[in-house]
Amino acid sequence: MFDTIKKFLPILLSLLFVIACGGFDGPQSTFDTHGPVAKEQADLFYLILWAGMVVLVAVELAIIYIYIKFRRKKNSTRIPSQTHGNTKLEIMWTILPAIFLAIVSVPVLSAIWTIGTPPKNPDVVVNVHGHQYWFEFEYQDLDVVTANELHIPVGKKILINLYSNNVLHSFWIPKIAGKTDIIPNQGNYMWIQGDDVGMYYGQCAEFCGESHALMRFRVVVDTDEDFRAWISHQKSEAFVPNDPLEKSGYDIFMSSKAGCGGCHMINGSKKAKGKIGPNLTHFGSRQHMAAGILENNQVNLRNWIRNPDMIKPGNIMSGQAAVYMDPNKSLTESEVIALASYLQSLK
Amino acid sequence: MTTIPFKLPLNIKLYRPVSPTGVWGWLTTVDHKKIGVLYGVTAFIMFLTGGIEAMLIRTQLIAPELKIIAPEVYNQLFTMHATTMIFLAIMPLSAAFFNFIIPLQIGARDVAFPRLNAFSYWAFLAGALIMKSSWFLGGSPNAGWFGYAPITTATFNPGNGIDFWIIGLQVLGVASLAASFNFIVTIINLRAPGMTMMRLPLFTWMTFITAILLILAFPVITVALIELMLDRTFDFNFFNTKAGANPILWQHLFWIFGHPEVYILILPAMGIVSEVLPTFSRKPIFGYPAMVLAASFIAFMGWLVWSHHMFTTGLGPIANSVFTLTTMLIAIPTGVKMFNWLGTMWGGDIDFKTPTLFAVGFMSMFLIGGISGVMHSFSASDYQQQDTYFIVAHIHYVLFGGSIFGIFAGIYYWFPKITGRMYDEKLGKLNFWIMFIGQNLTFFPMHWVGMQGMPRRIFTYDSGMGWAFWNGFETIAAYAIAFGVLIFVINMIKSWTGGKKAGDDPWDGRTLEWSIPSPPPVYNFRDIPIVKSLDDFWHTKQKSSNSNTKVKSKTKVSDIHLPQPSYWPLLVAVGLTIAGFGIIYNLVFTGIGIGIMLITVCAWSFEPVNEPDSH
Amino acid sequence: MSDETTTGLSHRKLLIWVFLGSDCMFFASLIGTYLIYKGSGVLHPGPADVFDIPTTSVSTFVLLMSSMSMVFAYAYLVRDDIKAFRIWMFSTIIMGSTFLGFQVFEFSEFYFHDDLSPQTNLFGTTFYALTGTHGLHVTIGVIWLGIIFYSSLFRNTVTSKTNLDLDLAALYWHFVDIVWIVIFAVVYLFGTFTGFPSS
Structure with a gap:
């Protein structure tokens, strides 16, 4: 009996994790989405999460049932019937998962194309340059170059071009969009859109050297006016201070x-x-x-x-x-x- | 120790060892069982060193913004942890079972190429020493086990660490290739009469498939490593982005090797589970042909999915869709295996001894890893999971909850056969439960922290990110796993030295290895068995359970010719090691090493397996 | 060890086949690298600048003929006609060495005359790595055949009974030959091919 409890314990604990975790979303949570790309990705995640949970619970329950029902009694010499298989059953558990996967592949493929197709007429184009260990943001056609704090207008489609002249990096704003790698000699791109005004966390997600852990950035989603004001301010030149x-x-x-x-x-x-x-x-x-x-x-x-x-x-x-x-x-x-x-x- | 002369083509007399004992016995052995033990013990020590590296990693992450371990050292630690666990622990632990068990399961007296087998062990040891010596020779590799160019090139990584990694992996590759050539030929060509392919025990089948994967996958990584080596040592341009090179080339080569490698790591464990479950359920494996087909299909599909490691590298929607679909397809044969194991246990009379617990633990853990694997196959949502702790959770459910649990099941299962003694059941069960609970408490929260946006391979994190509690929790749980492994070590040492005598067939086994004494004699089978069906030994026992008399063997032990010990495998490996270190330090030594190898290989090829006049 | 095997094939014959399968992947990766980098980076000197197709065709022909000569050598060995075996064996070794000589000539020509080194550009890097690896295979093959030839001349240990020794070397030799044909087509011919003349 004690063994049975021990068997249940990790599963109970696992469930507890899920429940306990549900309430808190950190600044880089992929669940707390603030843009269409992250939302699409989270929706897809939930779809496969619940489908996976059904399989997980079913099989783990079967294992527990087997553990209780078919365990050897003391000194048992019972020889169970020597079945070598069951063709019908085996065909069933080959075909059913195949059908299931065929069905879920529809939303998956459509999401791949939604996320992978850049907007034809992006409102802002930003060239992101990955350095060891910081991000440089160059606003195309706006003549603004800045670092580590990316300002974007709310609700607009932004095209991000990704460049590096050193090692690999990966550009990632968990609440707004999943990552895309920055690779030398390969112009990668992604598109993002921030739906809510605010400041969001981003981090380099491809190992890039000693201080990879410290290569972070922020994305500030501004209202349209704020963004325009910010751009015109950034275009201005610096003065020699008087103090x-x-x-x-x-x-x-x-x-x-x-x-x-x-x-x-x-x-x-x-x-x-x-x-x-x-x-x-x-x-x-x-x-x-x-x-x-x-x-x-x-x-x-x-x-x-x-x-x-x-x-x-x-x-x-x-x-x-x-x-x-x-x-x-x-x-x-x-x-x-x-x-x-x-x-x-x-x- | 006596020696007898034999002739080289140049008429130089050389001496070869004849049945030496003690240290010489181990150094010159060509007995697959001794080599298996050497493999197992060495690999387990490597497993412990990889574990220590893991504990240091976890200690640094126990709380936010800690400075226990310097960033550079941390990067070396996670690189070495993964490299060690994959190439120096799981693969050679599986190889230990191949060595010890396969000839016994197919009814052979030895492997097809005993000296090649010895060489594969010595080359493995050489690779392990080269890799691990980097800790004492100025720094270990620090670019991750995947070594994505261009961070591994001399421009961004001038130290010696990456050179150790390149050379170590190449030497290990030679070892794995030698072993795999040997096992493919052995399994095809040394089966006992009547042992058709569809009567092979599943562990042998899985080994066979693993070996095929290995001989096709390792050349690819070897080429990638040679290219990197040429870049670093001779200024070639393979990964020189200034010359227009595309770093994606490395990723393609690495993962064309790397994905089959995943199955190289898991298929042997699946094989072990497929041996343990039927034995302890007293039932044959459910759907034997389906199991073989499923594994073959998995192995084949393993070549068509490599780019799912590269979904975020900008391959474009078409490639991502194709690799999403092929990856999802692999879930089907994997599911078939899972259901067939359930079918094997269903209606059985299951004895939940330690091996069974580990095998069932394997199933329930591998299931979780498999499901999160299907989650990653959705390339669109994988954009959020790639390179986060979610992936770390996945690989540990697959490789720790999967491969390592399978291997532990195998160690407990075959311990009586290998040592002739019984392990301590109470300690074994304690070991299982601590590891099982520890594994879940350590790795399950990683799913959550990963989805909370914690990237992999970071040596520190901020307190405000919401990762602190679970990271602390994971670290404490990881210590529990270490404690579980400690109990395992105690159990092994205690039982090997003073365990109860196990007897030939303690589990009422089904396969041929249980039909011979424990530990097996040098010649394994006094009479080569004749096989009439799958699980032949079990059926023989069932038929003759009334008459307890054993048929007397007609073969005289002195008539059995076994391959004789040899120095050459060891010496070739020594040459290989010198050549390897030469590439890191001074090419003169490479020349010397290659010279030694040429001479010793020639001497080896002129040395007969048996001296005709030695009996 | 017992001489019987499950399949009736000798262990060593199986081994060489398995090894050649593995070696296929080795060359496939190198050729793949070459093709991926074809036409990228610094373009000159490129294939069209350095290759001399007639010369390389001659060396290719020599290597192909060495395979044929190998077949004769094996055929005579099986019939225990040791003298004819030695002649054909010797001619195989000479042709293999000739091929290597051509390669050395070609490399030095590219290096000193055309300024193409492995460090020059991606073409140099991939070309020398690929053809160099193949050259290394041929060299090992020549040494292997040389040892067999030496054993035949001075130890008289090569007879029809030990034809397997030669059989293995021959399989390896033919494999290296086939790989060269692929390399010659992919690297040399496609590299200089500028399209069909338009009418």
Whole structure:
């Protein structure tokens, strides 16, 4: 009897999991959908989940029944009838699953085409570039380049082109759309649509190196006006700050000793033209930094500038920038504070 | 130890070992049973090291934002965990059973190529050592067991880790190929009189299919690895994206190998379950021809589904639809197997000993893994599951709840035959329940965290993601699995050294291996049996249950000629190891290694299996 | 070991067949790689720039003839006509070596004259890997045949009773030959084929 209870226990626990889990949806839940693509995918998931549950419960019940009914009694010498099979039964349990699969394949195939066919006239086209370990967003025809925070207008169809000049990545916004891999020399694409205004989490889903776990981003779904306002703001150039602290930060940033401009772009500046790192023109307007892993505030920013490798091991800046490689060029504490103030002023 | 001379073509006298004992006995053995034991013990030690890697991974994930293990080390850990479990644990554990059991099940005195068999073990050991030595030689491979280019190329991965991985896998491939050639020939050509293909025990059938899959699948990964090796060592361009290479090539080659590989991992376990269930139910397997057909169909379809690992790589809707349908098709023969096992037990007189528990555990766990497998086959919704913990849950239900449970069933089932002693039933059952519950508590929540958006292969996660509780829970449960494995180890050591004598046929077995003494004598069968039906041994016992007298054998033991021990398999493997390390460090050693291999292979091929004048 | 086998075929004969099946997949993967990369990356020097079809046709013909010579060698061995066997065996080895010589010539021509190295472009990478692997197979075959020839000359151990030894080598040799025909067609002929002349 105790054995029987033990047999039931994991199944009961499994059921408990399902019930217990049902209530909480995290920020990357694929169940809490906010776009047509994710919705289609979740619907399909539920379809096969329930169908699978029926099979699972039926077979596990059969196993438990067998366990109770046909277990050997002590010292039994019974020789059961030596059946070698039953053709009718076997044909049945070959054909029935085949029919079942044929039926479910209809919604599956239709979903493949819905999701796999890009909109003919997308409202916005974004070229996503995967880097180690951050995402760059280039708005085609809008002349805006930003990083780690993707703004899209609500209810519009967005075409995403996926590019990489390094390793593989995968672009994934669980609440809005399933992932598509970013592959060098292969222009992949996907389409997304956000149905509700808000901020959504995204994460790289293909192993891309040491800090793969820290390659995240946010998607901000704006109202139409907000989106247009955001775009026009992003198009504007950055100004030289007036505040003395911010100005000194500006000077350090543009100096050849620090060499920030070799990798980072600040629109409107002649010295910051780099394309290796994120475009920082409106860095201060972003809510998160370092590929969506930290809130964008003075403390985090200073820590980041002081030692990026502590926060994101293996990132290219700490491995290549002179201020981190050459002890003679390393930043003083006051320089760190000035740089952080300058960067945050770039609203 | 005495030696006798034999002639090389150049008239150099060399000495070969004759029935040595002790360490030399193991080093030069060509006895399939000894090789099987070597395979099993080595692979189990590898299983333990892979387990330690898993425990470290779980420990890092026990709570959010931990810094117990550095990211780089974590990446090495998950790469090595998967590589170890697949290539160094499950495959060679299955190979251990092939070695020990197949000749006994088909009524043979040895395998077709005993020395090739010994070589396959030594090459496996060499591959395992190369792979594992990376931990002590400057870092292990860190790009995942799938090694997707271009992160494995020298540009993005200048360290030696990937080289260890490439060389280790190639050497292991040589080992697996050698073993598979041998088993295909053995099963085709060394069956006892009357043992037609449709009278083969199902475990032998599954081995046969596995070996065929293996000889066709491993060349593909070998080519992929050679291409990567040429890239890294000689600056070829196969995966150099700057030269226009397409990284998808690697994925295609890898998964054309990789999907058949999945069946290479699971079919032997299915074979074991198909032996255990009939024996303990006292019934023949239900629908034997259907079982064989289903497995063959699965093996065939295994070649037509590889792209379902690549649904998110932008293959386009047409390819995704085709591979969705072919993948769904595989559910049908798998279902047939499941139902036939149920049919086998139905109406039986089932003794729920430890092997049965593991076999039934296999069925209920593999079922869950199979259903989540069908869920992934829906490519549209797989976009959400790909590369998340949902997949991690799936593979562990298939490979841990599936393959490993099947293999444990096999270890308990054949333990009395291999060692001649009985395992401790109480410890065995305790082992099963802890592992069974631990497995469900560890891997079931992963389905949930995966659908909550937790990607695989991340060394840390934020506390706000809603993954923290279940990850902590999974880690504690994973420790329980480790405890279960510890009980298994205790049981094995205790029973092997001091267990009760088991007798020849403790389970009232159905197949030929139970008709001979435990442990089997060197020559296995004193008289080669003559087989008249499926489960012939069982029917013979049923007929002669009244008369307890055994027919006296007419064969004199001294008349049985067995293949003699040899040094060459070991020495060829040594050459292979030196050549392998040479590619990592200095090509001069590769030359030396290949030289050693050429010489030893020649010596091997001129050495007769038996010395004609040795008796 | 008993000499009887279930199928009546010798173990070693089965083994070579199984091995060749496996080797098919090996070459299939390499040829697949070549075809996938055909026409991508840096295009020049490409197949049309480097191949000299007449020269390679000659070496292909030589390799094909070596297969025929192999058949004769085996036929004479079975009849225990050791002298004729040795002649044909020797001619097979010579033709195999000639093929290898052509390949060395061809490679050095491409490398030094046409500036095509494995590092140059994807064509170089895939071409050298594929044909190099085939060349390695031929080399192993020549060594194998050489050992048999040596055993026949100096040890007199090759007779009709041990014809299986030669049979295995011959199967391997024919296989390597067939693979070359595929490579010659896929790599050389299709590589330089520019379409039928339009009328």
